[in-house]
Amino acid sequence: MSAEPAAVSRVMASESTGHVASEVGDTVKSYLRRLRFRDAALIERLAAECVERARRRVARHDSAELSRRAIEEAQRRLDQALARVLGVNASREPSLIAGARAALLLGDLGVSADELYLNSAVNPEFASRLQRHCPQAQPPEAPVAMPPQKLRFFLFKSV
Amino acid sequence: MAVHSPMPRRPRLFRRTVFLTLVTLTAFAAMFMITSAFQQNGLTPQELVLLLLYTLLILWISTSFWTATIGFLVLLFGGDSQSIGRLPPLVSGEQDASPLRTAIVMPIYNEDPHRVFSGLAAIWQSLLETGRSEGFELFILSDTRDPETWLQEETRWYRLCEEFDGHGRIFYRNREKNVARKSGNIEEFCHRWGNRYRYMIVLDADSLMSGETLVRMVDLMEAHPNVALIQSPPLPVNQKSLFARILQFASSLYSDIFTAGSSYWQLADSNYWGHNAIIRVQPFVKHCGLPKLPGREPFGGEILSHDFVEAALLREAGWEVWLAYDLAGSYEELPPTLIDYAKRDRRWCQGNLQHIRMVFARGLSGISRLHLVMGIMSYLSSPLWLLFLLITGFEAYIRSQTLPVYFFGDNIFPVWPESYAVEMTTVLLVTLAMLFLPKLWSLLLLFTRNRRKLKAFGGVFRVTLSVLFESVFSIFTAPVLMLYQSKFVISILARKSVGWPPQQRDAHGLSFKEAFLAHGGQTLVGFAAGAVSYYYVPSFFWWFTPVLAGLVFAIPTSMISSSAGLGLFARRLGLFLTPEESRAPRVIELLHRNIERDTGVEDSGYGKVVDPAACALHAALLPQRLPKKRLRHQLHALMYQLVEEGPETLSSAEKRSLVSDSDTLMRLHTLAWSRGETH
Numbered sequence: 001m002s003a004e005p006a007a008v009s010r011v012m013a014s015e016s017t018g019h020v021a022s023e024v025g026d027t028v029k030s031y032l033r034r035l036r037f038r039d040a041a042l043i044e045r046l047a048a049e050c051v052e053r054a055r056r057r058v059a060r061h062d063s064a065e066l067s068r069r070a071i072e073e074a075q076r077r078l079d080q081a082l083a084r085v086l087g088v089n090a091s092r093e094p095s096l097i098a099g100a101r102a103a104l105l106l107g108d109l110g111v112s113a114d115e116l117y118l119n120s121a122v123n124p125e126f127a128s129r130l131q132r133h134c135p136q137a138q139p140p141e142a143p144v145a146m147p148p149q150k151l152r153f154f155l156f157k158s159v
Numbered sequence: 160m161a162v163h164s165p166m167p168r169r170p171r172l173f174r175r176t177v178f179l180t181l182v183t184l185t186a187f188a189a190m191f192m193i194t195s196a197f198q199q200n201g202l203t204p205q206e207l208v209l210l211l212l213y214t215l216l217i218l219w220i221s222t223s224f225w226t227a228t229i230g231f232l233v234l235l236f237g238g239d240s241q242s243i244g245r246l247p248p249l250v251s252g253e254q255d256a257s258p259l260r261t262a263i264v265m266p267i268y269n270e271d272p273h274r275v276f277s278g279l280a281a282i283w284q285s286l287l288e289t290g291r292s293e294g295f296e297l298f299i300l301s302d303t304r305d306p307e308t309w310l311q312e313e314t315r316w317y318r319l320c321e322e323f324d325g326h327g328r329i330f331y332r333n334r335e336k337n338v339a340r341k342s343g344n345i346e347e348f349c350h351r352w353g354n355r356y357r358y359m360i361v362l363d364a365d366s367l368m369s370g371e372t373l374v375r376m377v378d379l380m381e382a383h384p385n386v387a388l389i390q391s392p393p394l395p396v397n398q399k400s401l402f403a404r405i406l407q408f409a410s411s412l413y414s415d416i417f418t419a420g421s422s423y424w425q426l427a428d429s430n431y432w433g434h435n436a437i438i439r440v441q442p443f444v445k446h447c448g449l450p451k452l453p454g455r456e457p458f459g460g461e462i463l464s465h466d467f468v469e470a471a472l473l474r475e476a477g478w479e480v481w482l483a484y485d486l487a488g489s490y491e492e493l494p495p496t497l498i499d500y501a502k503r504d505r506r507w508c509q510g511n512l513q514h515i516r517m518v519f520a521r522g523l524s525g526i527s528r529l530h531l532v533m534g535i536m537s538y539l540s541s542p543l544w545l546l547f548l549l550i551t552g553f554e555a556y557i558r559s560q561t562l563p564v565y566f567f568g569d570n571i572f573p574v575w576p577e578s579y580a581v582e583m584t585t586v587l588l589v590t591l592a593m594l595f596l597p598k599l600w601s602l603l604l605l606f607t608r609n610r611r612k613l614k615a616f617g618g619v620f621r622v623t624l625s626v627l628f629e630s631v632f633s634i635f636t637a638p639v640l641m642l643y644q645s646k647f648v649i650s651i652l653a654r655k656s657v658g659w660p661p662q663q664r665d666a667h668g669l670s671f672k673e674a675f676l677a678h679g680g681q682t683l684v685g686f687a688a689g690a691v692s693y694y695y696v697p698s699f700f701w702w703f704t705p706v707l708a709g710l711v712f713a714i715p716t717s718m719i720s721s722s723a724g725l726g727l728f729a730r731r732l733g734l735f736l737t738p739e740e741s742r743a744p745r746v747i748e749l750l751h752r753n754i755e756r757d758t759g760v761e762d763s764g765y766g767k768v769v770d771p772a773a774c775a776l777h778a779a780l781l782p783q784r785l786p787k788k789r790l791r792h793q794l795h796a797l798m799y800q801l802v803e804e805g806p807e808t809l810s811s812a813e814k815r816s817l818v819s820d821s822d823t824l825m826r827l828h829t830l831a832w833s834r835g836e837t838h
Contacts (some may be wrong), residue, residue, distance in 0.1 A: 031832055034771050067833035075829070094821065099779035105772035106314070108321050135317055137331050137780045139296070144353035146346055148450035149472060152521040159450040 024067045025051050031071050035078055036105055038112040046117075050074045081116035085127045099134040107133035170241055171426050175526075178225060178424040185221040185593070190214055192586050205554050212547045219536050220593050227413075227597035230420025230484075234604055242422055243389060243481040248382035255384065257441060261295050261358040261377050266344040267312070268302040268337070270364040273757060275299075276315040278367055281749035283323055285370035288745070295373065296356075297329045300344050302337040306814040309333055310767040313776055331780070335819070341433075342449055342465035353444045363434035365492035366393065369746040372488030376437040379483065386427075387442045387478035388470065391489035392418040393435040396739045396747055399727060400495040400668075402720035407493060408735035409629050412616065413601045418484035427479035428526045433466035435489045439478075443469070446476040452516065457509050457651045464510025467534055468517055471527035488744065496669055496721040497636060498677045501643045508538045508647040541644035548706065552692060555699040598626055615738035625735045635716050638709035642681050669721040671714070678713035685710025768818065769831045778821045786820055794823045802830050 028047040037043050047070075054069035076090075082100040083090035090097050104113060109129055152158040193213055197206040233239050263282065267275055279297065286292045299316055303309045316331040323329070334347060345361065358380055360373060372391065379389055392414060395407040422429065447469040452459045462468055470480050494500040511534040517523075518531045605613050605622065616622040669677075689707045692700040700707075709716075719725065729735055739747060767773040786794065797813050806814065818824050 027832060027835065031771070064833050068829045071829045071832045075825070095779050095781075095783055098775050098821070102317065102772060102776035102779050105775060106317055106321070132326065133321070134326070135320070135776060135779050136327050137316075139327070139330060139352065139355060141351045142354035143351055144349065144444050146350050146353065146444045146448040148448040149446065151450055151452075151517075153516060154519040154521060156516050156519055157453045159452060 021051055021055070021066075024054075024063060024070050027067050028070045028074055031074055032113075034105075035074070035101075036113040039114045039118065042114055042117055046074065046077065050077065078113065078116070081113075082130070085116060085122055085130060087122075087127070096134070100130055102135055103130055103133035109133055171428075174424045174426065178229065181225045182218065182221045185225070186214065186217045189217045189221075189586055189589055192589075193583070196583050196586075203554075203557075205550050205557070209547065209550050209554065212543055212550070215536075216540060216543055216547065217590065219540050220590060222533070223417075224593040224597065226420035226424070227416045227600060228420070229423050230416035230418065231597075231600035231604060233419045233423050234415060235608065238485060239419065239423055241426060242485060243379060243383065243386065243483050244485050246383070249385060251384045253384070255357060255441075257357040258355065259294055259381075260356050261360060261373075261437075262298050262348075262352070262356040262440075263295060263360045263362065263373065264298045264300055264345065264348055265362040265364065265366070266300040266302060266341050267364045268341070268344075269305050269308055270303075272308060272311040272315050274754070275312070275364050276319055277753035277757065278365070278750055280319055280322065280753045281746050282362075282368055282370070282373075283319070283325070283329070284749050285368075285746040286373055287323065287370070289370040289374050291374050292370070294377065295328075297325070298348065298352075299329075299331045300348050301331065301333040302340070302344050303333060304337065304815060305811055306818050307767070309815070310773055310777055310818065313780060314767070314773050317776055333780075335782075339449070339451075339461045340463070342462065342469075346448065349440060349444045353440050356440050358437050359440055359443075360437045361434050363491060366434050367396065367490040367746055367750060368435060369488030369744060372486060375486065375488075376483075380437055380439060383479070385479050386481055387439045387473045387476075388431055388436055388480045389486075390429060390432055390436040390480070390482045391486040392482065392484055393432075393489045393491040394737075394739065395493045396490045396737070397492055397750070398495070399723040400721050401723075401726040401729060402497055402500070402717075403493045403495045404726040404729060404735045405629050405632050405720070406500075408625055408737055409633070410493075411737040411739070412605070412622070412626070413597060415484070416597060416600055416604065418482060422482045422484040425482065425526070427481060428474055428524075429470075429480050429482035430530050431466040431470035431473075431480060433464075435491065442473060442476060442478050446472045446478075452513075455654070457654060458513055458516055462510075462517075463513055464507065464534070467511075467514060467530055471517070471520075471523055471530065474527055475523060488746065490739070490747065495667060495723075497639065497717045498669065498673065498721075501640065501677075504538075504640070504644060505647050508644060509651050511535050511538050512648065512651050538644050538648055541641045542648050544641055545645045548703075552696060552699055552703070555696045559696050559698070595630065598630060602626055612738055615736070615741040617733040617736040617741075621733040621736065628734065632720070634705055635709045635712060636720075638685075638706045639678065639681055639713045639716070642684065642710070667721070668723065669718050671718065674714045674718045674721075678717055681710050681713045685713070768824065768827055769836060771828070774824060774828045777818065778824055781819065781821045781824070783821065790820075794820055798823055798827050798830070801827070802834065 025047050028050050029043050032043045032046055037046070050070045050073040051066070053073050054066050058066045058069055078101065079090045079097045082097055082104070083093070086093075086096065086100060088096060103109065109126075111126065111129075115123070115126055148159075150159060190210070190213065194210060197210065202210070239245070263286075265275070265279060279299065283292075283297055286295055299312070301309065301312055303312060312333070313331065316329070320326045320329050334344060337343065339346065345359075348359075358377060360368070360376060362368065368391070376389055376391065380386060394414065395403070395410050398404045398407040449462045449465055449468060451461055454460070473480055494503050514531040514535055518528050518535070523531075602623065605616060606619065613619065613622065617625065685707050688703070689700065689711065692703050692707075730740065743751065767777070794817060797809060797817055801809055801814070801817065809817075817827060
């Protein structure tokens with residue numbers, strides 16, 4: 001009698017975990033599509049890897065946390081791939097990598113994110129195009145002092 | 160060091176002497192007439208005050224009238240040979256070492272990104288079409304505090320770069336703290352990138368300048384190394400509401416003679432209007448760092464209307480400041496309703512009244528002080544007119560209560576009271592003539608000098624009708640603005656400061672409630688003043704009716720004139736037509752195209768945080784630094800408040816602090832996705 005409910009709850013737990021994983025997998029897939037991944041097989045594989053890796057760090061039933069970690073993993077993987085293309089260290093150049101991600105997602109690069117994964121070798125043409133489209137919000141500074149003028153007044157307190 | 164001015168002293172001296180003599184003589188003549196009317200029984204204290212007020216007002220009107228009249232004559236005879244556009248280039252031995260690069264800078268503050276970036280795209284495209292864009296860079300200097308607008312600006316900036324392949328030439332930065340508002344914004348730009356540019360062309364959020372004009376301005380600066388600043392006269396465009404279309408028409412038709420006249424007597428000592436101007440960066444950086452004035456606002460603190468002060472500082476340092484009255488292709492927009500116009504006036508009023516202190520700055524030349532005084536008088540004249548009207552009414556009442564005495568002492572012959580109705584009527588007519596003649600000058604100039612432009616204004620009949628309607632409209636709105644500006648001046652003098660709120664630039668019809676709240680008091684004043692004057696001084700009442708009508712009808716005037724439908728209907732009838740409406744210049748055409756091409760609908764701020772692209776772009780533009788531990792915890796708490804209780808529970812400043820830290824931003828992004836809030 002007592003073993004049956006335990007088995008049922010085990011089965012239910014595993015079913016529920018599977019359900020959670022599948023939901024999280026769907027979220028990650030949809031996130032990957034927003035990251036301009038187009039290849040269905042690649043999306044499937046990446047999503048599964050991201051969920052799997054996230055699951056190792058999260059308590060069993062915390063689906064929101066699992067989802068968050070899985071998305072973070074997807075971001076991390078994209079960033080690593082971009083860093084590889086640009087020849088930089090992703091953790092040392094977070095702005096550059098964020099810029100590259102923006103260029104990939106907003107820019108008129110004419111390629112999808114699949115390019116980063118499907119070709120194992122770095123495509124220099126793609127790298128230079130990516131670099132060209134990276135946001136350059138500000139030019140190098142060329143500072144000059146602009147001292148406040150001394151104003152002296154009749155009748156009023158001077159500066 | 161400023162290059163020695165090629166402008167000889169003689170024409171400068173001659174022109175200013177002529178101008179000031181005309182102004183003074185006119186004022187003296189009017190004063191003489193009014194004094195002779197007052198003096199029949201000796202001057203009473205209220206007559207003395209009236210005389211003083213009238214002197215100030217007539218000087219102000221006369222300055223404006225003679226500027227317009229001289230401008231009319233200048234344009235009638237083919238323009239000014241001594242204007243900056245016609246002076247021969249100055250050959251200088253000294254070479255400017257700074258790189259020949261021009262920054263087009265647009266400071267923005269919580270403006271509609273759709274309009275701002277449509278305008279910038281039009282300007283840049285127009286510049287590209289000149290084939291001389293290589294020496295220019297575009298800088299969007301954002302002081303935007305609202306996080307949603309900030310994120311939208313970034314996305315639109317990136318799209319602009321993509322559209323024109325402008326990476327590395329079109330820049331964007333958002334200041335962490337908007338110290339000293341617009342002047343601080345420009346100052347920070349100069350401080351960080353001043354050595355990168357020889358010139359900067361300062362735009363306003365609603366400015367529009369054609370590529371040819373930008374190139375021409377740089378050419379003029381290159382030809383005149385002694386010039387630090389050239390101001391172009393911006394014409395209002397793109398208006399839809401009746402109110403703004405009437406103002407746009409008036410400005411388009413009348414401003415030519417005023418700018419030509421100003422340029423005639425000011426020459427190399429002209430003024431800066433804050434935008435649509437080119438500035439030589441080195442002298443600007445050296446001489447125009449603005450200090451914070453001692454004391455609190457409104458007279459102390461940051462200098463609000465920085466432009467006049469910067470121009471004064473440049474002039475005092477020996478540099479030339481010109482108004483290029485004949486430079487076309489420079490445009491701006493206007494507030495769409497009477498209420499928005501008054502709101503803008505409120506800010507400008509404070510900035511100009513702050514200049515009362517600057518008038519007393521040591522070492523300023525007479526012309527610099529005159530510029531400041533003219534700015535102050537633009538606002539101070541309203542309470543002076545109000546006071547003048549009140550005392551005139553009081554004086555009329557006193558006179559109506561005084562019985563005439565015909566026999567003095569033992570004299571058996573009656574002494575008839577002298578009538579000075581002729582003198583007083585002449586004074587009134589002269590004053591009115593000086594107010595309305597500039598409109599006639601502009602019309603005459605249009606009829607005689609420029610047939611093509613006349614057609615663009617709708618032809619003889621329509622433009623004349625438009626001038627008549629515009630004059631009636633200005634009679635109706637003048638008392639309303641007089642009361643508004645008087646209220647502003649009084650509240651500012653009572654040390655009530657005003658913020659620097661962003662402007663409402665889109666056409667929007669006013670509801671009765673809005674109009675009633677804004678003009679209810681004025682309507683009441685109109686009825687009360689009418690009743691009092693009709694009861695006590697009926698003869699004065701009839702003279703007073705134009706002012707009373709403006710006040711009594713303030714609500715309907717404001718509501719009706721705010722209508723875009725009526726404005727566009729008037730346009731279809733060919734009324735208040737401007738050449739820019741008849742045939743839009745290329746840059747305006749481009750602006751319209753850009754506005755139509757894009758609906759302007761954008762994700763909300765939270766939507767942008769969810770969007771991986773906008774989020775990545777924002778993270779890329781944020782400075783990389785680790786916030787202090789305490790701030791990290793605060794951000795963490797705010798982040799969960801946003802996720803659990805919704806973005807509406809956070810203030811704008813709290814939302815801004817959340818999106819100002821890249822780690823928090825990315826965490827918020829992943830949290831939103833993990834909670835399925837992706838739509």
